[in-house]
Amino acid sequence: MGVWPSRWLGLLLLVFLWGSSSPASLLRRLREHIQQFQESSGLGLSLSPEAVALPKEKWLEQPLDPFNASDGRSFLQRYWVNDQYWASQDGPVFLHLGGEGSLGPGSVMRGHPAALAPTWGALVIGLEHRFYGLSIPPGGLDMAQLRFLSSRHALADVVSARLALSRLFNVSSSSPWICFGGSYAGSLAAWARLKFPHLIFASVASSAPLRAVLDFSEYNEVVSRSLSTPAIGGSRECLAATSAAFAEVERRLRAGGAARAALRAELGACGSLDAVEDRAELLGALQALVGGAVQYDGQAGAPLSVRRLCGLLVGAGGNCSRPAPYHGLRRAVQVFTHSLGQRCLSFSRAEAVAQLRVTEPQVFGVGDRQWLYQTCTEFGFYVTCEVPRCPFSQLPALPSHLELCEQVFGLPTSSVAQAVAQTNSYYGGQTPGATQVLFVNGDTDPWHVLSVTGNLGPSETAILIPSGSHCLDMAPEKPSDSPSLHQGRQNISQQLQTWFRLAKESQVRVAV
Template identity: 85%
Template sequence: MAAGPALWLGPLLLVSLWGSSAPASLLRRLREQIQRFQESSVLSLSLDTGAAALPKEGWLEQPLDPFNASDKRSFLQRYWINDQHWASQDGPVFLHLGGEGSLGPGSVMKGHPAALAPALRALVIGLEHRFYGLSIPAGGLTMAQLRFLSSRHALADVVSARLALSRLLNVSSSSPWVCFGGSYAGSLAAWARLKFPHLLFAAVASSAPVRAVLDFSSYNEVVSRSLTSAAIGGSPECRAAASSAFAEVEQRLRAGGAVRAALRAELGACASLGRAENRVELLEALQALVGGAVQYDGQAGAPLSVRQLCGLLLEGRSNGSRPDPYHGLRRAAQVVMHSLGQKCLSFSRAETLAQLRVTEPQVSGVGDRQWLYQTCTEFGFYVTCEDPTCPFSQLPALPSQLELCEQVFGLSTSSIAQAVAQTNSYYGGQTPGATHVLFVNGDTDPWHVLSVTQALGPSVSALLIPGASHCFDMAPERPSDSPSLHLGRQSIFQQLQTWLKLAKETPVRAGV
């Protein structure tokens, strides 16, 4: 175990200070906001109960290039340990994998897998992803360095950490290791079990988009459908109001002059809207705003739920006056900007490019440059709205998003498409072929269409939770959680009990 920085609160406190970013990253900032909110409540509770309840921070020295034994360069990878409930050396180990952002102590303190640890007497470890948070190798984020950033490198880190921590913590060779992760990290959890079944006994993959896709138009198809769902506060009228609001935005953009200038001020666009590329930035940000309300619906720390968004878009109906969807969208933008601590909803394309070209690690730990690189070289995931049935603006096109890969990294569209195909070929897409994997999704979450939502056999289970949003099953429990979410979490617990019973009958004795 190597020594490392001790100021782990830094990324949590400073993330909101970086407001200049690509509009497409608004969803990532919403996720950071939710994570920070939930983590702060966890830390407050831990501090109230005493320092003994706080998790332990550690650092592993990992090879920068695990696929080249002659390359001796290394970096420090951060991890967290919660051993409060670990009853014996041969007890289960829950390995919570970090994804495309900073991983804090809350990852091993609240929400699953931490909530499952007391009953199952498990050791909980959180492993931050290379090149994110504080686990950034020396040399920064240059292209020469970023070639060591990929899901395959991350899986090599998982293997190395699993072996090193087994020795360091004196974990028994018969202890079953279970990987957990949400979103991209959920995919990593499933892939870790797929590629290294002799080291990792099982995996719980929440909201895991295991199928890479270049044009992710189905994202907005789910957003559109979720806006009509009465179960979460939507309605057909809400969807129609959203469509009307976007139509008015486009009409005002076309009008130019004073009308366009007023639109800029009203919607929080910091850049002049005279350039087409800046108009695209604004429309992408507005779509991300609505998408974010759906993707993180009902979660603690989210600035807008579907119910609240629809209330704004349809304001006026209850008192008999005519609703003004554009005014509602404007108010929604103000709510989100205030919540994220941003003065603008969108910036100029030039400023977006300038930020993405910065090769020095950012204090925030949000990792926009790193994640763009991974989408350009592995996953795609570019949300579009070019289908005529899409309720939002159809102006932001796929070429506009692909241009970022060319302008920031010099990567061509053909190379991106090839990388997406290779990812699906290597991991198996939505039929990965792994065993002892539970895929958990919510049907409100737009990402569930890229995951596994039906069982692929007796050893690959799937759980689709009605009305649940992105990674909602991983969040700390609240009294307001829906009955379906409660049942979903019970199903996860029961599946783990079954696996751990099986592990006792067939002990794992490999790789340590």
């Protein structure tokens, strides 16, 4: 069982480079690109003597349906272990949770929590999320299988892994387990402490969107604000240039004929732009490109920062007439697609739907079908641009997102809205009521509006990093990190110190 995923790894990487480029998948590919860049640049993936010895991947057998004891089916879940700093059997365990994508050995070697492990003598474990990366159950990704994919199933895996790995590594029953995670995995980290406080001692939830939402128009509100923020290279001129560039794209789309054909070639659209839905795909991909520059601003491996994007859009002369911003946007597309190895910026809607319907993991790359299923059945998170403050196209995007749930999975719109409401009811949204959880966010990150950015109580605290982007605190440290980021990481370390003091006090009380 443990070797079958390697057979299709090559195809998986091929599809990562040439697969569907719908707006949502573009952001996910950007995240994967940044993650891989940071891991490869920091782990010495070379043949030099100084290269870091990477931990070998390990496999844990997990029940496919943890909520049905009579179902004997199982799957192999991938994980990694870094024990080089583990000082004693009763030392802390840092459990780095994977989210809606593949996890790698960098999860236990670089960034948080690996950077904190030497200070506390911690054992570091990285656990890949079920149905992502190579932790895909035998049988593929059809609807009969996907019903075992949810945040609740993922939390059950955390519990099972916590118990099994404690036995496997002879971890002391007094060792505090701390969950770490970023983005959706950050939400899982918080929810693991919320639902299983007897097993998870505390959690650090970075850029965690705790509130599920159907229409995520707030995303582009933060993007607009960030594009005009001088501290990260934005300006009012940049925001105006962004609007001008998108207005020019729409003008050329409406013109049709030669103007539309030139636009297709210049902005990297695969296939014709004659259909309304295909034009919407292109506009959505352009929005994702700009949103991605904001979401991952300043991170190593990101092809575009806000400063660089604004430099392209505004130009040296600050000209916001139609041609200059459009040509800047065109150049930004070239930088983006080249960096990610994308053949095209956008594909046709029909092609995107066809790829999302594929159920064989051998030909489906970074988890697009799986994550779409989770958004349709739990979270929503559909980024729209229908408010006047949005600098992009004013297309009615929400119906298009919901239509995708029906086209790919046969799920009606009403069921998606109901699923979002149920998720918030089950986990508590932005007031989960957990204890010993630290929420970490950056105010540049569009996702921080769905997280917790202020203290909810003495044991439910928050850090908001000025000019911080998505999961920036989890990235490997570099000399150019801002003072506010340094301070944020220091605050995380101080919170860990407080938690470990509580753990020792609790052990003393038990002993007495």
